[in-house]
Amino acid sequence: MTRRPKVPGRSTIIDVAEEADVSRQTVSRVVANHPRVAPETRLRVKDAIEKLAYRPNRMARALVTRMSLTFGFATVDMQDLHFGDTCAGMQAAAREHGYYLVVTELDTNDNGGMGTLETLLTLGVDGVAIFPSLLDDKTLEQFAATSGCPVVVIGRESKIPNIVSIAMDETAAAELVVDHLVEGGKKRIGVLMNEMFPEVVHGRYVALQRAIEHHTGVESPPVEAGHPKIDEGRTAARVLLEKNPDIDAVVAFNDIMAMGTLLACGDLGLRVPRDIAVVGYDGIPFGAVANPPLTTIVQDSIGMADAAFMALLTCLKDGSPPDGEVLLWQPELLVRASTGLASPRT
Amino acid sequence: MTRRPKVPGRSTIIDVAEEADVSRQTVSRVVANHPRVAPETRLRVKDAIEKLAYRPNRMARALVTRMSLTFGFATVDMQDLHFGDTCAGMQAAAREHGYYLVVTELDTNDNGGMGTLETLLTLGVDGVAIFPSLLDDKTLEQFAATSGCPVVVIGRESKIPNIVSIAMDETAAAELVVDHLVEGGKKRIGVLMNEMFPEVVHGRYVALQRAIEHHTGVESPPVEAGHPKIDEGRTAARVLLEKNPDIDAVVAFNDIMAMGTLLACGDLGLRVPRDIAVVGYDGIPFGAVANPPLTTIVQDSIGMADAAFMALLTCLKDGSPPDGEVLLWQPELLVRASTGLASPRT
């Protein structure tokens, strides 16, 4: 005698219960693979489920279990080079554990992204991964403190209470780059930075500065900054090279700017790598067809994303909130012709 | 006297009601901006909301309204070149309308992705956008028939009942490319296709074939296929060029393969564009630094994604299911040096 103003196809647990002539509980138990169900009953219920194409409503379930089996994945820029890889990495891990991802781009105009993050929580996500570049520590800390769920940050090495951060080891990367250049006989290393994303850039710059001082004794290497675009990188690189004619190597913030640097070298009649060695970061595939092919720092975005997912899951299982833990990911140097050392002995 | 085993921070509508000394209904009305609330009461409630940092639980709301304000975005490959743009486009539109995106990668091993799509529905999404390349029509049609919500497909021009499809106009693109080549004096056009993604590839190939016949009279242009990687493209292009020495232009499935073609031309001592013109598809930024810079077909991924979102929303508002509608997106030809016509009169 109860009404049923339902959505067309979807049937509910009650429909199944009626069809199998059992109570809702029994259906619930079958769905949850609960052991205490008579084999014969289980079969009848399974048939009914099949027949009615029943799929449990995860929102209703989440309401009572207080677990949505859903994680939020918030990013600052979906057009970031690493976004696809990172998203794919989290997704793969999520699928394996029955989780889903709610993906959103942070509206940084809205209180530095806090608004978006809060709305994400209203969707009932069990945890949040943030793939930032430029979110400041204060915003992150404030969010983590009030979120009531585990929070991890990908791509930022920052010790924030209640947050696990997962990032590439910039110090190790800088060591790899500088060591490689110095080994190739380069002594005067210039740096081309990104004028955006201050938080990330700063870490990378400081790491490079230290490595350069350590390996060459130069305390303040020449540096220039520009937009992370090919043309802007070209312009900035030209300025860098003209201001510092003695430079024999350029480390660019990323491969895009490194390509701009290659063009700038062409503009100035400098031969790469003989006159100038060039290194980028990211390992984008087109580095292989650049002229000359680009030496670059590669990071395992997928692996980092996977680790982010697992960190969230672990926090949930342990019931313990994350605590400023920092997972450092080791970079790899992909040597190609732009540093002239592609294959030292072949 | 009711217990409250809640999540740490989160307060519910009842907490707010108690704090403001009103009933839950009144709070609900204030949140929904319902007009029939006394200004003074509204203020008191708003204060309470502020004080308790109350955020409505969207799952609970969705349960009763049968609207989650959430769309599913299913993709076949998150590492696809267009994924980031497409995701960003949908996201921007979604945010504007208070919607959220549940993003998932389809597990094509699992019944062609049906399993993933069905699970998506259990999350209560109000509609689904699918960004495929290789999902077959039958899977899509079957899903749309049983989903009970609007479904749009991005990147496939296929007339499927109950589905809106949004795709680039391959015929127009082929016309642009071939017309441009012929105008530049090219007569023997070879085609380099992708051996994966049969559905998409086929449409592109047929369109090119027609345009070539239309413009040059050649009925079956030389064609070769390979994996969409630089090296594999290079190999396939070499085969194509060696088999057909009279070719004076190559249209590649995408920019990646076009870059492989550039390398192959180098291998064979062919000068681009004098001996061979080369065109790609996608408009990836690195086309600009290829040697020579690559002429390419650009599609507005963001615009298409935006249209996909709006299509879903419209279907929802109108209550009418989509009906095999096809929205064709116009491509643009970005002319650069690889076709030798970069700037005809400058």
Place this chain on the structure above:
DNA sequence: CTGTTAGCGCATTCAG
């Protein structure tokens, strides 16, 4: 092994 009772947090009736 199975059914009953009691909500999860919210919005939609309908009375006042």
Place this chain on the structure above:
DNA sequence: CTGAATGCGCTAACAG
């Protein structure tokens, strides 16, 4: 203008 009752679809806790 506001409150009381009812139930969305589901599971947890307890009976039996």
